[in-house]
Amino acid sequence: MKLYKTKKNCGKLLLGILAFCTGMILLTGCGSSSEQKQNKNEETAEENKEEDKVQIGLTVDSFVIERWIRDRDVFVATARELGAEVNVQDAGADVKEQISQIEYFINKQVDVIVVIARDCGALSDAIQKAQSAGIPVISYDRMVNNANTDLYISFDNRKVGEIMAQALVNALPQGGDVFMIQGSSSDNNVQMVKQGFDDMLADTDLHVVYEANCDGWTAELAAGYVEEALEKYPHVKGIMCGNDDIVSQVVQVLAENQLAGNVVVVGQDGDLAACQRIVEGTQYMTAFKPIEDLARKAAKYAVEMGSGKGVAELEDVTETVNDGTYEIPSCILEPTAVTKENIDKVIIEGGFHRRDEVYLNADYS
Structure with missing residues (x-):
């Protein structure tokens, strides 16, 4: 009889242990689910934060010329300080490639496009496509001819x-x-x-x-x-x-x-x-x-325009330069x-x- 009771008690103990373990597993599962949900929310918030950043597309003639490397570095650093992201594309001294890059930026729906033109007379159609898509375009250093870009920034x-x-x-x-x-x-x-x-x-x-x-x-x-x-x-x-x-x-x-x-x-x-x-x-x-002054100003303008600011509201844009057809709002710096x-x-x-x-x-x- 004692043996029976001992076995019975052992059975109850075993059932209790099993119940306890099952409960712990369920609690752990709930915890994991909660943590996963929290992680997912954090990831979504981070993605939304990234999406909120102004997205700038920068297409550069080529980096064979020393100065464009410095322009790029200062431009990108300044834009990031201002909370924007820059997608830099190297046209490799190829006009067709640069046109393709502008179209790529249009498809990505960037907020603003900045162009260091390879051929100032060959990009007008691509620029007009960007503008038709509601994307403002900045002619950087070299004026894109007959394209009516939103802004031109260069030296005199x-x-x-x-x-x-x-x-x-x-x-x-x-x-x-x-x-x-x-x-x-x-x-x-x-x-x-x-x-x-x-x-x-x-x-x-x-x-x-x-x-x-x-x-x-x-x-x-x-x-x-x-x-x-x-x-x-x-x-x-x-x-x-x-x-x-x-x-x-x-x-x-x-x-x-x-x-x-x-x-x-x-x-x-x-x-x-x-x-x-x-x-x-x-x-x-x-x-x-x-050129560091030029790059910093251009990055600032790009971020402001990408955020919805009108060209008329930009600081130091005080004159216009003719692109062959249109008068383009311009910021012109002095050489020494x-x-x-x-x-x-x-x-x-x-x-x-x-x-x-x-x-x-x-x-x-």
């Missing part, structure tokens, strides 16, 4: 040409022959630079005897142009180059002909290599454009002529390049 490109010409006038008061090795003929900025340059030289003793354009901003083409020009005009006094990348090719040819430092060469952009050449004496001047005399103040003290980098091959003690 006509003044870039003027200060290039003025630098040659200052360095060559006796006058002489000048070459113009310009950038891409499809870049609207190139035409504006040329206008400023030509007008400034009009009543001087400097005479342009040779002109060429580096299609697609392919700097390597400049070497052949300079070689050809030197055969016809070996006593050249000055060379105007579309940018500092082109200068690098021009100076190399001059060096091969024992002319580096004897011919006054000017460019634009303030590339590190250009600043090094200036202190070394093989490049006279670069038209420096504070940088020579050996002011390179320390403008470039180094301004934080654009470090002193040890600029004077890498020259004495600055």
